[in-house]
Amino acid sequence: MSDIWNWQTAADVFWKLIKVVPVTLEATFLGFALAAVLGLVWALMRRSRFRPVSVLSYWLIEFVRSTPLLVQLFFLYLALPRFPVFVIGVTGLGLHYSAYLAEVYRGGIEAVSQGQWEAARALNFSPLKTWTRIILPQAIPPIIPVMGNYLIVLFKETPLLFAINVVEMMSVAKKFGSHTFQYTEAYTIVGVLFFLMSYPSSLLVRWAEQRMALKQ
Amino acid sequence: MALPKVLSRSEDTRKQRTQLIKKTQEGLKVGPNQRSAETTPVVRYRGVKKSFGEVEVLKGIDLDIMPGEKVAVIGPSGSGKTTLARLLMTLERPSGGIIEVEGEPLYHKRVGEGLVPADERHIARVRSKIGMVFQHFNLFPHRTVLQNVTEAPIHVKKMPRRLAEEKARAMLEKVGLIEHIDKYPGQLSGGQKQRVAIARALVMEPKIMLFDEPTSALDPELVGEVLAVIKEIAEKGDMAMMLITHEMQFAREVADRVLFTDGGKIVEQGTPEEIFEHPKSERLQAFLARFRNGFGGGSQ
Amino acid sequence: MTSLETLISLLPTLMKGLVVTLEVFLLGSVVAAVLAFIAGLMRLSKFRIVRFLAAFYVEFFRGTSLLIQLFWIFYVLPFFGLDLSALTAGVLALGLNYGAYGSEVVRSAILSVPRGQTEAAIALNMSPVLRFRRIILPQAWPLMIPPFGNLFIELLKGTSLVSLITLSDLTFQAMSLRTTVSKLEIPIFALLLIIYFVIAYAVTLVMRALEKKATVGRA
Numbered sequence: 030m031s032d033i034w035n036w037q038t039a040a041d042v043f044w045k046l047i048k049v050v051p052v053t054l055e056a057t058f059l060g061f062a063l064a065a066v067l068g069l070v071w072a073l074m075r076r077s078r079f080r081p082v083s084v085l086s087y088w089l090i091e092f093v094r095s096t097p098l099l100v101q102l103f104f105l106y107l108a109l110p111r112f113p114v115f116v117i118g119v120t121g122l123g124l125h126y127s128a129y130l131a132e133v134y135r136g137g138i139e140a141v142s143q144g145q146w147e148a149a150r151a152l153n154f155s156p157l158k159t160w161t162r163i164i165l166p167q168a169i170p171p172i173i174p175v176m177g178n179y180l181i182v183l184f185k186e187t188p189l190l191f192a193i194n195v196v197e198m199m200s201v202a203k204k205f206g207s208h209t210f211q212y213t214e215a216y217t218i219v220g221v222l223f224f225l226m227s228y229p230s231s232l233l234v235r236w237a238e239q240r241m242a243l244k245q
Numbered sequence: 246m247a248l249p250k251v252l253s254r255s256e257d258t259r260k261q262r263t264q265l266i267k268k269t270q271e272g273l274k275v276g277p278n279q280r281s282a283e284t285t286p287v288v289r290y291r292g293v294k295k296s297f298g299e300v301e302v303l304k305g306i307d308l309d310i311m312p313g314e315k316v317a318v319i320g321p322s323g324s325g326k327t328t329l330a331r332l333l334m335t336l337e338r339p340s341g342g343i344i345e346v347e348g349e350p351l352y353h354k355r356v357g358e359g360l361v362p363a364d365e366r367h368i369a370r371v372r373s374k375i376g377m378v379f380q381h382f383n384l385f386p387h388r389t390v391l392q393n394v395t396e397a398p399i400h401v402k403k404m405p406r407r408l409a410e411e412k413a414r415a416m417l418e419k420v421g422l423i424e425h426i427d428k429y430p431g432q433l434s435g436g437q438k439q440r441v442a443i444a445r446a447l448v449m450e451p452k453i454m455l456f457d458e459p460t461s462a463l464d465p466e467l468v469g470e471v472l473a474v475i476k477e478i479a480e481k482g483d484m485a486m487m488l489i490t491h492e493m494q495f496a497r498e499v500a501d502r503v504l505f506t507d508g509g510k511i512v513e514q515g516t517p518e519e520i521f522e523h524p525k526s527e528r529l530q531a532f533l534a535r536f537r538n539g540f541g542g543g544s545q
Numbered sequence: 546m547t548s549l550e551t552l553i554s555l556l557p558t559l560m561k562g563l564v565v566t567l568e569v570f571l572l573g574s575v576v577a578a579v580l581a582f583i584a585g586l587m588r589l590s591k592f593r594i595v596r597f598l599a600a601f602y603v604e605f606f607r608g609t610s611l612l613i614q615l616f617w618i619f620y621v622l623p624f625f626g627l628d629l630s631a632l633t634a635g636v637l638a639l640g641l642n643y644g645a646y647g648s649e650v651v652r653s654a655i656l657s658v659p660r661g662q663t664e665a666a667i668a669l670n671m672s673p674v675l676r677f678r679r680i681i682l683p684q685a686w687p688l689m690i691p692p693f694g695n696l697f698i699e700l701l702k703g704t705s706l707v708s709l710i711t712l713s714d715l716t717f718q719a720m721s722l723r724t725t726v727s728k729l730e731i732p733i734f735a736l737l738l739i740i741y742f743v744i745a746y747a748v749t750l751v752m753r754a755l756e757k758k759a760t761v762g763r764a
Contacts, residue, residue, distance in 0.1 A: 033624050033625065091742075092738075092742055094698075095698055095701075095702070095741065095742050095745030095746065095749075096702065096738045096741045096742050096745070097701075097702040097703070097704075097705035097706075097716070097741055098702065099705045099706060099708075099709075099716060100705055100716055100719075100734065100737055100738055100741065101738070103716075103719075103720070103734055104731070104734040104735065104737075104738060107723075107730050107731050107734055108731055185609070185610040185611075186610065187610075188610050188612045188613060189612055189706075192709065199612065199613070199616075203616075206620065212616075212620040212621050212624065213621045213624050216613060216616050216617045216620060216621050217617070217621065219613055220609045220610075220613045220614070220617060223608070223609050223610055223613060224605070224608040224609050227608050227609070228604065228608040231607075231608070334664075334667065334668050335667060336664050336667060336668075365673075369670055369672065372667075372670050373670045375668075376668060376669075377668040379661060379664065379665065379668075381661055383659075383661035383662060383664060383665035384665070385662065385665070385680055385684075386684065387683045387684055396669070396679065397669035397670065397671065400671065400675055400679060401669060401670050401671055401672075401675065442665075445669070446668065446669075449669060449670070
């Protein structure tokens, strides 16, 4: 066992990895914020009565959802050569998951009953006020757990950023592994760290989901 | 829609059977060791109890149902009447007591003088003598009407397909659905679904058939066609029946014996006349009064 | 040569990659589907220990990243004496990962078949195996198809990661072409995205056809 697993090496790599945890978390939250904003834009476009807009949004969502994030990252990396890799990484994550969140928003919006639209019209709300004061405040709370799920999914995809040279946990582990040939410790600790961060979060989301289900 | 013709049962056959049943019940009192084909009840409950968690739904039931006997079970919701049937169908396991089918324990095996819990194989063998019709039909939505009826004969009884289909057609003819055999359950009305369900249970030729509120889930105008079918089966068949129902008039017309359950016990039992005309216990009187006033009917 | 002609001349190389991608995708899908059924059924077992083992597998693979699992299987397992080819490692990682997600699909589809169906089958004296095979599964199956379709598309996207463990799939070929014809790197990757999109669309169509077939005749 000792030649397979060395605790000293494990400790070394652990401290190196801990240092870049903030990078992973920043990429996660910034990427998710972008996805949340873009997703809402796609969802609203999808509902547009002007057909080209809704059709464009449909195919955009389909296209982004059915192509690999890794390839999207490479594409952005090549297309935006002047941008820092971190920005490209965040853009890629945000764009990719905006397509998923657009569908989540859509579900939430469709779940608001028709009567709410009619009531808003009867009270002479402007379209903007109808959205911001009536529809979205009802559509968004029920989908928060689902969005939480996507936050965790997005977090678990951040290791892909190493492929475009962002210095995050995976790239540190890979570098450490190739320098020392201690891949076992490096990749195991990365896995453990991801699990320790994502699993409790997923339990939290499940708890929120159950509470939400009870409310309805 | 071709409704089956309802034959009115002659009072004679009914009296004859009631007498036979009384005789056999008396015969039973001689002692449990003197079993004979004639006197063995098709179903016997002895001290049967059932609890769901803290709640005791059945508090010790003793009941014999004789071959061919039609027993109606009435009582308020939550009185345990559905559980009575579900225990026999092995959909729930009793918490205590013994259930026998044609003299053979359902959940136990005899070992010498004693009883040990039975394995699934034993239960399956004994269960083959029991059939059930559910409140919500529970037809198989992915099978046609004909396939719903042939499914069990072919795959459980290993009957040749052609024979199974022949029998199924005959049965569907009986319940008036022969022109719908290639439809799926989703294309039928509630009354038609329940008639398919009856055919599906009948084709297995059980010794006793359990009807668990067979018309409670139906729209009022569809109740009649289902009751007519059940009535016809009751009049023709030598199969025993346990009929859990809220249809008092129907219970009166069809049953040889009526049980009134309340609070997990059989409070009173007797002929339809005894139960409906001369109820003894206060609880039964109150229950029937509510029905007469039109408050107790319908489904839960 | 014009850019377009150059791009067309690169197609055979990309097609070689396409074959590898499809191979990984199909094998990975089979492994994932099999594992999804096994783990999904295990999670419905009467026995606590069986349920626990399945839950452990599912939580473990859903809790970590596909990329980490892939690297672990390919780079770490050899230290334990398990030297897998890149293809095997890729198929295994994809299968294990998406099998874990798929088990939830199987489980919830089976649970959503009404209880009354099982009861009717018991009343007809069907054995547990017969009940499952002829009554529960045929009703759960159509419910599984759409989520499985989504999962297969996720798996298809996941196949691009095998390029990072030296397997020469579509993404790998595009990466290598990028170094040979650097002025066309953006069109190459645009083309690559389109190819993935077309495969994903084909998968969607197949799943839709399957769904139609599975629900035929039912109202």
